[in-house]
Amino acid sequence: MSRARRIRAEAVAAWHSFLRRRTAVFFTFFFPVLLVVIFGALVRTQPTGGGLFAEPAAYYVPGYLATVVLFTPLSRVGSEIARHRDDSRFEKLATTPLGRAEWLIAHTLVNIAIIGLASLLILGLVVALTGAVIPLTPRLALLGPFVVAAVVLFCGFGAILGRLSSTQDGVIAASNTIAFPLLFLSDTFVTPDLLPAWFAPLIDLSPLTYFARGVRAITHTTSEPALPALGVVAVLAVVFFVAGAYAVPRTD
Amino acid sequence: MDEAVVATDVRKEYGETVALDGVDLSVADGEVFGLIGPNGAGKTTLVRALTGTTAVDGEVSVHGETPTGIDADRIGLLPQSFSPPARLTASELVDYYGGLYGAARDTDEILATVGLSDDADSWYETLSGGQQRRVCVGIALVNDPDVLFLDEPTTGIDPAGRRSLWSVIEGLAEEGTTIFLTSHSMAEVERLADRVGLLQAGRLVAVGSPAELVDTHGGGSRLVIETAESEAAADALAAEGFDATAESTTVVIDGVSPVDIGDAVAALSAAEIAYESLTWTEPSLEDVYLQLTGETFAGAATPGGNVVAEQTAGDHEEPRAATPEGNK
Numbered sequence: 134m135s136r137a138r139r140i141r142a143e144a145v146a147a148w149h150s151f152l153r154r155r156t157a158v159f160f161t162f163f164f165p166v167l168l169v170v171i172f173g174a175l176v177r178t179q180p181t182g183g184g185l186f187a188e189p190a191a192y193y194v195p196g197y198l199a200t201v202v203l204f205t206p207l208s209r210v211g212s213e214i215a216r217h218r219d220d221s222r223f224e225k226l227a228t229t230p231l232g233r234a235e236w237l238i239a240h241t242l243v244n245i246a247i248i249g250l251a252s253l254l255i256l257g258l259v260v261a262l263t264g265a266v267i268p269l270t271p272r273l274a275l276l277g278p279f280v281v282a283a284v285v286l287f288c289g290f291g292a293i294l295g296r297l298s299s300t301q302d303g304v305i306a307a308s309n310t311i312a313f314p315l316l317f318l319s320d321t322f323v324t325p326d327l328l329p330a331w332f333a334p335l336i337d338l339s340p341l342t343y344f345a346r347g348v349r350a351i352t353h354t355t356s357e358p359a360l361p362a363l364g365v366v367a368v369l370a371v372v373f374f375v376a377g378a379y380a381v382p383r384t385d
Numbered sequence: 386m387d388e389a390v391v392a393t394d395v396r397k398e399y400g401e402t403v404a405l406d407g408v409d410l411s412v413a414d415g416e417v418f419g420l421i422g423p424n425g426a427g428k429t430t431l432v433r434a435l436t437g438t439t440a441v442d443g444e445v446s447v448h449g450e451t452p453t454g455i456d457a458d459r460i461g462l463l464p465q466s467f468s469p470p471a472r473l474t475a476s477e478l479v480d481y482y483g484g485l486y487g488a489a490r491d492t493d494e495i496l497a498t499v500g501l502s503d504d505a506d507s508w509y510e511t512l513s514g515g516q517q518r519r520v521c522v523g524i525a526l527v528n529d530p531d532v533l534f535l536d537e538p539t540t541g542i543d544p545a546g547r548r549s550l551w552s553v554i555e556g557l558a559e560e561g562t563t564i565f566l567t568s569h570s571m572a573e574v575e576r577l578a579d580r581v582g583l584l585q586a587g588r589l590v591a592v593g594s595p596a597e598l599v600d601t602h603g604g605g606s607r608l609v610i611e612t613a614e615s616e617a618a619a620d621a622l623a624a625e626g627f628d629a630t631a632e633s634t635t636v637v638i639d640g641v642s643p644v645d646i647g648d649a650v651a652a653l654s655a656a657e658i659a660y661e662s663l664t665w666t667e668p669s670l671e672d673v674y675l676q677l678t679g680e681t682f683a684g685a686a687t688p689g690g691n692v693v694a695e696q697t698a699g700d701h702e703e704p705r706a707a708t709p710e711g712n713k
Binding site: 135138139141142143145146147149150153154220221222224225226227228229230231383384 | 433436437438439440457458460461462463464465466467468469470471472473477478480481482483484485486487508524528
């Protein structure tokens with residue numbers, strides 16, 4: 134009960150802090166919307182052509198979702214840690230009963246809420262603007278666990294980045310440097326057959342690949358099994374969360 | 386009386402920089418302990434050591450437990466450069482930090498204690514610097530701690546706000562809270578602290594009550610006479626038995642009591658020596674600080690001195706009564 138009270142206090146403070154930074158709120162939702170508009174509505178997919186965007190519109194749903202599932206936790210949690218450190222907030226929190234894992238749980242919950250809303254917005258826009266057909270099957274319910282597990286995973290990753298980077302600028306630079314390659318080379322927007330054969334094993338090393346393949350199995354190629362990918366993402370989520378919680382600073 | 390905080394041979398190094406060099410310290414339960422020292426002396430590192438927010442060599446205990454092992458509900462901390470989330474209101478901030486503890490004091494009561502009831506719904510970032518610091522003090526009080534660590538609690542606060550916070554701290558001390566505070570304000574520690582420790586280059590070079598420190602390290606009272614005829618004045622005063630030292634435009638008499646000032650003036654008058662002012666000072670904690678840190682400068686009248694007489698050249702007058710107010 135006491136733990137729930139602590140997590141709730143931290144999460145409520147983080148939620149209000151986020152909502153009151155209007156620029157952060159705007160760009161959190163505007164960035165994926167911009168991608169959907171540019172690639173989905175302006176560039177458009179060409180299923181009969183070659184090169185990029187040669188697949189049906191629904192193929193790219195995991196890519197659009199990945200923009201928020203990947204970028205938002207990495208930059209938000211990482212920069213939040215840098216901000217906390219700059220303002221001596223961890224020094225203060227270290228003398229309270231709030232634990233490092235509890236802190237990360239609270240901030241992960243806030244990210245799940247934000248990214249959940251952004252994901253719904255993206256799905257709506259993809260369907261409305263690109264004509265993507267997403268089959269309404271019971272398997273679609275697995276989309277929630279996929280998003281949650283991926284957010285947990287990348288919140289843990291963000292915490293590690295926040296620990297390793299000494300400034301907020303450093304966190305943003307590091308998260309962009311890591312996220313951009315992951316976003317395009319994880320079987321999301323760029324199909325594996327467009328990449329050199331030797332690169333294929335590297336695709337399998339990206340955690341985002343399993344999110345993309347699993348989500349695609351739900352929203353596009355419904356004959357493929359989704360649970361194995363969800364299992365991989367879930368296991369990685371646990372590993373990264375534990376590592377991230379350990380990385381949350383407690384002392385100087 | 387039981388010891389609330391004990392540090393034994395505490396050492397901390399950052400690379401080749403020695404931040405704490407074998408600090409031994411004890412603070413009694415219910416005591417207000419003030420820590421002073423120059424910038425970089427290690428004050429904040431010592432606070433971190435005592436609160437367990439940095440790892441150190443040596444032993445530290447708070448109420449018999451390690452700083453990280455003690456029930457966090459019993460500890461309160463205001464870090465030196467602490468800044469909470471800027472877009473939460475004062476009330477939300479107190480609620481937030483209160484929510485981290487098993488039990489917390491009433492938010493309205495906390496805000497009233499630090500004088501911010503009228504600003505409860507203002508975002509932290511819109512408050513003045515002094516109000517922000519008062520919110521931070523309120524946050525440190527939210528769990529009603531047994532031991533409260535305040536690292537420069539009044540930095541950046543205007544005089545009225547500072548006195549308001551002093552009253553808050555005095556109230557806590559009266560209720561039995563053990564308080565460990567660091568400060569650059571000698572007036573602050575003289576007013577608030579039962580005992581004062583002076584930290585320099587990571588070493589605790591003096592500990593005692595303000596009065597004990599002044600008696601031991603502050604030197605004697607002093608009379609500074611501003612005159613163009615300093616050599617002649619020193620000779621005249623020496624002839625009357627004063628320990629007078631001539632400097633360029635002043636004569637300094639060490640170890641002079643207020644009742645001797647009249648005799649000094651009489652000696653100057655008898656020698657027909659004109660002076661512009663007489664300033665009598667008694668040693669203060671600031672003198673102790675300057676003396677022990679080696680930052681003293683000879684011949685300068687210290688703040689808190691009392692100008693007991695002023696006259697124009699050749700216009701002798703008897704001095705006004707000197708009262709050593711302002712030093713305590």
